[in-house]
Amino acid sequence: MAKGYMGRILWVDLAGGEIREECIPDDVYERCLSGTGLAVHLLYNRIPAGADPLGPDNVLAFMSGILTGTGSLFSGRWMVAGKSPLTGGWGEANCGGNFSPAIKRCGYDGIFLSGISSSPVYLHVRHDGAELCDAGDLWGRDTVETEDILVRAAGGGARVACIGPAGERLSLISGVCNDHGRIAARSGLGAVMGAKKLKAIVLSGKRRIGIHDRDEIKRLSRQCNRWVQFQPPFLPGPQAAYIGVVMRSLPFQMAMDGMIEKILLRKWGTGSLNQASVEMGDAPIRNWMGSHLDYGIKQSLPTNPDVIRKAERVKYHCYSCPLGCGGICAMRGKYGETHKPEYETTLALGGLCLNSDMDSIFHMNELLNRAGMDTISAGGTVAFAMECYEKGILTKEETGGLELTWGNAKAITALVEKIIHREGIGDLLADGSKVAASRIGGGALECAIQAGGQELPMHDGRNDPGFNVHYSVEPTPGRHTIGSQLYYEMFQLWKQVKGLPRPKPAYMKERKYVADTEKAVMAAACSKFMNVANGSALCLFGLFIGAGRIRVFDWLNAATGWRKTPEEYMKIGVRIQTLKQLFNLKHGIDPWSCKVCDRVVGRPPQMEGANRGRTVDIENMMRDYWRQFEWDPVTGRPTDAAIARLEIE
């Protein structure tokens, strides 16, 4: 019977060149779904404790999700997972494009790679089999060139995920790229691929994906699409910045309906609120020390979404996405075009370094995409180096003559190039700010804004403490795509899942900083829900329109033929989260070590700006969160009772 998933995975031993299939029993999907759920279910047992993330014992998994290819919308995410060399614990990254359905078209839910190849290779999975091919000629090429060459070699129609020079040079902030610059960037898994000497995976299967009830899926998709296509006119870009000013000035906050976010994403993409985020205190400025007073509306004007939109030539839709938040933009220089810089990229290379030169951001965006490097971590690391330079921890001699003063766009671009090529100071910084700080010493660690080794994204936890909680408690720390107080409001899970609290339509801002059980329930719900989403390959932006409009649980039931309730799916989310936490504990990660650094929780509090005087009671929020999963609130370790109840072996 067709159930949406393919029921098997491909194992490739890169050392011996052995390739084999493994059938996955139905009950595993019922307990862990597919995607990262299936990956952690298998890798928890199969990566030995203490394994070197860049050694032969680490296993790298490329996963699709249950809903991919079923006709459900927003289900085109693919995930790469394994032990992270950046955090030392569970690593996963998530990306759009067209790679996810290609995994299933080859007949698999995931492709797992172990061992280390003796020379550079790429894996080509065809309709009828698979082979490892020599990639000596590709080694050293950037991701766009590599993809073009491999697609041509496969005769067109193939899908490629590859690493660039950053991954080859084992940069711990490198990722895996597809579709000319979409990148599964976080957790440093590009370095794992580089260590395995695996340049790329090429997929050219054409299998059909069996589904339990296609008509029902289509009915739900049409219903969802009606909400996505609802697009009333919105303020012009320069005026949108003042939304942030208003939100900063009001003493209270209103619960956000994600339809507003959807309208912004469809019109401009993730950069829609570049300026507004700076104004409202959501975007960190000057390595988390500054505020809108350092990077005011005039300075941030070049990052205005209307400015970016002028360069946009065509909207970019990932597979099965009716929204199209991405875009292909024309730009100056030899590359000619680039993917539209995302919010995270623009702010990490912009406001975080006080850089107002949008042309340089376009250029660095393309450089980093081609190198296969995480733009968030690259921006965070550059800002770290600039603060060190300001404080005299790094000198002009050490930077190779670069004047790393705030806003120096030329120096920032030059530094990014050095990091990509591991030249001079770039070699010191290519593994992220925490590794660099430990090498530099002398107070540099204070300048490294990270959680568990990973640079923090461009959402300030002093503005929405929910971000700080998820940066700290997630087994993949420092991630903005899992939850926050804002996300909970937009997910509207209370409409589908019994027992979840409905936020008040308006509340005083002080309420956000009080550590209480309700906030822990909300944070835990976000984690559980995103585990279900990552098992189904769903996109966060689609989920923003609200659970009543995007019927995730009904899609899953229609695809698989299961009759599970939303509460049962949320329990699967608990199981996946617990498995990830157990993975971290097995590999010696103390959950407390992933807590965000003091500056990010407001110790000491900022003296000016939207977040002045704000301090987040992060320790109590972490303990409350762990209680929600029946983990020990002192150690963060899942209790035996919880493990038994979740039937984890």
Added chain:
Amino acid sequence: MRRSPVWKSNEPVREGIVSYRINDICNGCGACVRFCPVNAIQGEKQQPHHIDPGLCIECGACGRICQQMSVQDPFGISCERIKRSAWPKPVIDRGLCMSCAICLDACPVNCLTLELTGKKGDLHARPVLKDGRACIGCGFCAAECPVDAICMAVPAGEPAVSRQRQNS
């Protein structure tokens, strides 16, 4: 230079997928082999051919091209030959289309591409049939489109066929 031997999937039939079959009437002309997008058909020239059920994706191209009507669909019904120019082709309703590119992924012969076909200022690219000759009329694009923006139609000027095959 290949490092590893080509590994072949040894699973003959995947769950939920049934296959087309070639019966004894086959004269081994090889027309089906040329049209099969997944190289699932094998056989010596002038000898009866065979479809590998583990590879067949049920596109039905072999059935439409076979002059001998020796191909049977998964229900055991003999497929009727259809003149090549009368194979149904996708017709895309731009008003309904949401640019999700599911159809491009579903197409086994990559005959669709995305182009800016909307009004001025509409930057959402929509699918168009870039290569009508390559289209095998399988209808997978229409079957997988979540908003039913694609219908399969016989090109204008062609006589109506007795039985139009649409696989879903």
